[in-house]
Amino acid sequence: MHAQVDAFTHTCFMVTPYDAYVDVCAELAELTPGDHAKKSALFNSGAEAVENAVKIARTATGRDAVGVFDHAYHGRTNLTMAMTAKNMPYKHGFGPFAGEVYRAPMSYPFRDGLWGAEAAARAVDVLDKQVGADNLACLVIEPILGEGGFVVPAQGFLPALAEWCRDRGVLLVADEIQSGFCRTGDWFASDHEGVVPDLVTTAKGIAGGFPLAGVTGRAELMDSVHVGGLGGTYGGNPVACAAALGAIEEMRRHDLTARAREIGATMTARLEALRAEHPVIGDVRGRGAMMAIELTAPGTTDPDPARTAAVAAYCHQQGVVTLTCGTWANVFRFLPPLSIPDHLLDEGFDVVAEAFAATA
Template sequence: MNSITGGPAISQQRIVRTQIPGPNSLKLQNRRAEAVTSAIPSVLPIYVTAAGGGILVDADGNQLIDLASGVGVSTVGNANPKVVEAVTRQINAFTHTAFFVTPYEGYVEVCEKLNSITPGTHAKRTALFNSGSEAVENAVKVARKATGRQAIVVLEHAYHGRTNLTLAMTAKAAPFKLGFGPLASEIYRVPASYPYRDGLSGEEAATLVINAIESRIGATEVAAIVVEPIQGEGGFIVPAPGYLTALQSYAHTNGILIIADEVQSGTGRTGDWFASEHEQIVPDLMAIGKGVGGGLPLSAVTGRAELMDAVQPGGLGGTYSGNPAACASALAAIAEITDNGLLEAARKIGETAISRFATAQKLPGSPIGDIRGRGAMIAIELVLPGTKTPAPDLARAAARLCHEQGVLVLVTGTHGNVIRLLPPLVIGQDLLQDGLDVLIEALSIATAQTLGENK
């Protein structure tokens, strides 16, 4: 079966023709070593020549099941026909003018769409950028300008980007932050809600945050609390019910803004347009990225009109921000999600994965400590069986076995013990089930090899 959205005529099946990575990819890897800095690694050094639906084709003709989507970017699949057609039409017209020099309709239309689909019925304004880091950084700029305050509160386990400011906001030191200081100031870290490990209700976890703000910062100094409605690099942590609503209530009582970093969790990934909807919060500002661009570099900040318009003319923007081709791609991707029922598809992906993992978790000696996520943003946290001790070696071993069998998965989490799945929303159920078969078998083999169990 070909991709359900058309695109390249790539059969939607896993095919392993060579060792992975194969000889052609290894040759390219040798070239890379001579040309590309070692500071930029790759999870799996296969060299992709084509992709479509839920399949990546490498330089050796292997077809791998894509359970990563470029870390959530190719939400509507690679080479989606609507995206290809829209981008082709746009680049045939013109490729760039810089919106702040001479504007164009595509930029305006993307802003209109985001104002429409983001939570809340209040008046909104949007600005476009290139990356998730840029979106987060500009959301902070808006919050500081609009409130006249400096302090930014962030959560444990957070990841917000690789710029100087967003690195300061990111929790994990290695590999992101080591040696890059001094980092931006007036960033304060408070406890996140991590139900599997803290055992707290949402209200209890929020009380820890509130107490920390009151004792260490002072509410009147805080411009914004920045939250990921589902923490991404931290391990796909879903907060306990009531955590974010309690934070929002406290914030609004004290003139503090809520910034939702929906770079990874937004644009249909969780089965709603944005993960904030699941948590019943209406952020004052939202950072949007990854999947919104349909595979091209695009990000956005959408927020309350009075906040966004508090910034002086010229205070936001950038040369490539809201590039015409990226805007065309974004509009096509949003249309694809709407027209082809991809929100429901995301929910179905989540139901399938959670059901399979729940069955595997019940097996004797299972290393699956926790199953969490929403929609097509699902993860399993691996631990030493019978404990909550993180098992990062096991996660890496299981991922490596998956890669060898032609299934691309990612390892993440503060402790490096979480396997996360971010498949394209267009992946077929048969292909998804095959990928889950491989992953569950890999867990069994890795558990036996890594922990010395007899299975």
């Protein structure tokens, strides 16, 4: 990054191209699921990436409708607010929102108890009846829900959706903005079941905290957009691209997919031990270094946001940053840095355990 700043900080890639942008696109082509020919366009934020994925899908298919899911979070722009499920604080008072967005039920094993194929059949039945597959440009899904509660869909749910999309000419868009780049123990969460999306959106972990996002897709889909149809003044900023190349190099060098799995094993053991002591923890879920617990009235699925807030407040007072999420604000999500040493991870979870005991 320092070397790039010394050279230049901005040109606008569409006016004066530079190598780092192309190098990031080459990395995305290699790392994202599937071995088909791919192209990428770079942007600034996850919401911008999602919006551009929808633009590409609409152009490529000639269709307008967009399918999304319960508990989804896709961003804070007008279109992505329409695609996001949760009202407060993301949507309240900010309408009217973009049209032609339709919501289907998500696989949520803790709450619906459905097998993956059953949950997928329920979702596509809603889409078939309310929208009609012939009108759908794309189905946009987080392979593991982020803000919606770190919900891991039942095994088989994503492959069944992918098959339905292929059979009906609907593009599958994987929003890997939170789950991508080693977080779940694979480079992308879609890899876990061998799902190959038509388009993948990335941001967050791609550039070590610098503003960068991308849409990577099948080359023929990316090429369907007219010249000049995708772009932006700052998209693929050269300093952010340099940060991305450095971050990806570090992920490879230190095998952070394996490290994410190690972190996940540690967190799972600690969280399962906590659940055995505190029946308010109704569910432990996640994959790799993307774990969560859902707090409910013991023996039920009734959300307990008050206890969640109390535990979070205690952790913050003790210097441990925790994040809550979920449609009912009753889920703790744990996203430790993939570079965290074991002793700090253990220290953090010691405080979490204290917090549950202190608020019991």
